[in-house]
Amino acid sequence: MNAAGGLEPASGLLESRSPARPSQVLASFPETSAGEVRAAVAAARRAQAEWAGLPATERAERLSRAAAAVQQAAGELVELGIVEVGKPRGEMAGEVQRGVAILGYYAGAALDPDGDSLPSPDGRSLLWSRRVPVGVAGLITPWNFPVAIPLWKLSPALAYGNVAVWKPAPAATAVARRLEEILHDVLGAGVLQMLPGDAETGTALVEEADLVSFTGSSRVGGSIVSAGAARRIPVQAEMGGQNASIVLPDADLERAASMVAASAMGYAGQKCTATSRVIVVDGSEGFVEALVEAVLALEVGDPGDPATAVGPVISSSALSGALDAVEQARRSGARVLVGGRQSREEGYFMEPTLVGEVEPGSHLCQEEVFAPVATVLRARHLEEAIEIANGVRYGLVSSLYTSDLDAAMAASRRLDTGLVRVNAPTSGVDFFAPFGGTGASGYGLKEQGKEAVHFYTKTKTFTFSPSGRGR
Ligand code: NAD
Numbered sequence: 454m455n456a457a458g459g460l461e462p463a464s465g466l467l468e469s470r471s472p473a474r475p476s477q478v479l480a481s482f483p484e485t486s487a488g489e490v491r492a493a494v495a496a497a498r499r500a501q502a503e504w505a506g507l508p509a510t511e512r513a514e515r516l517s518r519a520a521a522a523v524q525q526a527a528g529e530l531v532e533l534g535i536v537e538v539g540k541p542r543g544e545m546a547g548e549v550q551r552g553v554a555i556l557g558y559y560a561g562a563a564l565d566p567d568g569d570s571l572p573s574p575d576g577r578s579l580l581w582s583r584r585v586p587v588g589v590a591g592l593i594t595p596w597n598f599p600v601a602i603p604l605w606k607l608s609p610a611l612a613y614g615n616v617a618v619w620k621p622a623p624a625a626t627a628v629a630r631r632l633e634e635i636l637h638d639v640l641g642a643g644v645l646q647m648l649p650g651d652a653e654t655g656t657a658l659v660e661e662a663d664l665v666s667f668t669g670s671s672r673v674g675g676s677i678v679s680a681g682a683a684r685r686i687p688v689q690a691e692m693g694g695q696n697a698s699i700v701l702p703d704a705d706l707e708r709a710a711s712m713v714a715a716s717a718m719g720y721a722g723q724k725c726t727a728t729s730r731v732i733v734v735d736g737s738e739g740f741v742e743a744l745v746e747a748v749l750a751l752e753v754g755d756p757g758d759p760a761t762a763v764g765p766v767i768s769s770s771a772l773s774g775a776l777d778a779v780e781q782a783r784r785s786g787a788r789v790l791v792g793g794r795q796s797r798e799e800g801y802f803m804e805p806t807l808v809g810e811v812e813p814g815s816h817l818c819q820e821e822v823f824a825p826v827a828t829v830l831r832a833r834h835l836e837e838a839i840e841i842a843n844g845v846r847y848g849l850v851s852s853l854y855t856s857d858l859d860a861a862m863a864a865s866r867r868l869d870t871g872l873v874r875v876n877a878p879t880s881g882v883d884f885f886a887p888f889g890g891t892g893a894s895g896y897g898l899k900e901q902g903k904e905a906v907h908f909y910t911k912t913k914t915f916t917f918s919p920s921g922r923g924r
Contacts (some may be wrong), residue, residue: 467651469626469830472765473756473800480627485648488506490618490657493646497589497616500643505586505614513563516612520556522547523604526635530600530628532757537627539756539764539801540598544720552604555884559608562903567910578918584910586614586688591662593655593677595669596622596767597723602904604738605884607636608647609905617849618662619647620655622669624767662686666900666908668725670846671821671893678896689897689908691725691889694823694849697842698728698878699864701835702736704854704876707743712854714747716878717827718805721766725848726872726880726893730818731807732830732838741809741829746789748805753796762876765801766824772801775824778817779806782828787811790829813841821847835860843869850879871895 467484485493489887504512521528527549534545568583590610594602603619610617620631626649633647648654652673659665659680664687667677674690681688698713700706717728733740756764766772772795779793792806805825811817818828832838842851850872853864865873871890874881882888882901889899898908 462515466651467623467626469537469624470537472767473536473802475769479533480630480649482626482630482649484650485620485654485657487653487657487660490648490654491661493618493648494589494591494658494661496643497618497646500641501586501588501614501616504611504616504641504644509563509567512612512614514561515640516556516560516563516608519636520553520560521641522635523556523600523632524553526631527553530631530635532629534599535756538599538625538889540597540720541756541761541764542759545756546677548598548601551643551884552600555604555608557873557903558885560610561611562609562906565906568912574916575918578915578916580914582832582912582914584613585872587909587911588615588663589661590615590617591665592617592619592907593658593665593667593669594619594621594625596624597720597725599625599628601884602668603629603632605901605905609909610666611640611644613906613909615664615909617646618646618658619645620650620658621647623649624649641849643909653803656680660684664688664908664923667691674896675893683918687897687908689889689900690893690895691900692896693823693847694725694727694894695729695819695821695845695847695888696726696850696852696870697730697732698854698879699832699835699838699842700731700737700740700850701838701857702738702854703855703856703860704737706737706740706855709854709876710740710747712878713827714744714751714805715762716852716880717807718748718763718825719880721763721803722825722827723766723823724806724880726882727823728827728852728879729822730813730828730830730842732832732841734832734835734838740791744779744829745807748791748807749804753802753805753830763805763825766802766803769801771824772803775803775806775822775826778820778822778824779808780828782808782811782815782817785812785815787815787817787828792825813844819845835864839864839867843867846893849894850874852877852879853896871899897908 671692674692792804887904889895
């Protein structure tokens, strides 16, 4: 373990450790070399022809069986996720069930119509377009949703006839290894290969795959988008957020306070959809006090305890980065309303923290901290609140709490984010609806739902004309 955080190359090995008990090593693995990545992609390419040649009903069947296999191993995946990434029990259990549902959903999608029949250009020929697989999908995933994110990429990739080479985040390698084992027997050889590693392995995968689906930070996503563009391959990148929740005086303020607290601090704020800025419109009397109360009511502790809402952050560097960001804001004149300190001796725990009297242009309001930290900002009216909400380079999700339908309709048109949620927390994703951000939060075609078919297939147009020999 280095001074900076949870992972370090130790005699050529990477290690994944429990953020609640960093002395516990969960997985120790050599980083996959560029040569090994090339070999894996070559093997995947050979397997792809066979996989794409299966009847769609057979691919659907294998995805259904994959869903059943994950369901059967759900308990084990939940325990592993709690320990490896520190996700609170309730959330980890929900994530695994979501993974099962995603596999089942794309088992069905494999049987959707795969093209269009078009009017005959001459009254006799057949003209149609079909969606065909792209080839080998390179999947690069973050540690914070170690089951659902890989599955929401893998499932559509396979349903539409691609095979996958997957590089998970080093901090989630134990979960990744177990998930690969569970899926391997059902899917068959070469259909899914998991390659442990970090930047070097990921870079090599972007150089070899036929398309790349990435989820992670905006910094890494930016470099992957450039590398993919240089190779002219399709790339989608879902990245960070600086999500705003706007509270209007006519909202149910108690209910809004508890939803905002949970979406800002749940899972220690380590969701791309977490609320990071709470914009309170003048007249919302008592809201900030209710928010402080709701934050204080959240249980911080062992992620394995069913009552816990806020577990550890992922690494010591994540913890020190968040503590520094709050301290820097405090030195610039901001006021810590609650929290602001490390909360336990062992493990990377931080008190849920609200920071007020802070400038919208400050670092804390502009950059993703990825910890249980949110700022509280004031706006004179809805117009100003929307301006503040849109005044960041990110654009993943925003939420608005109000009982005024006109205000909700106007704001939802103008909030420049991929998702807008009214009287609902920023955190919350429906796997059957398109998902993804704008600006520094998202690049390329969106993920999930039926939208995924556009990324994981390419269109081919066919014309069949009569041979001219009678009939
Ligand atoms: P990260 O960017 O550090 O790593 C993501 C993945 O990229 C990992 O697998 C990592 O090993 C790999 N990687 C790192 N450098 C690479 C390189 N040069 N080339 C190729 N691959 C490389 O992110 P993280 O810390 O694992 O995850 C947290 C981030 O993910 C946060 O910013 C969060 O907002 C974001 N996230 C976004 C979404 C979304 O859907 N928008 C969902 C979850 C997490």
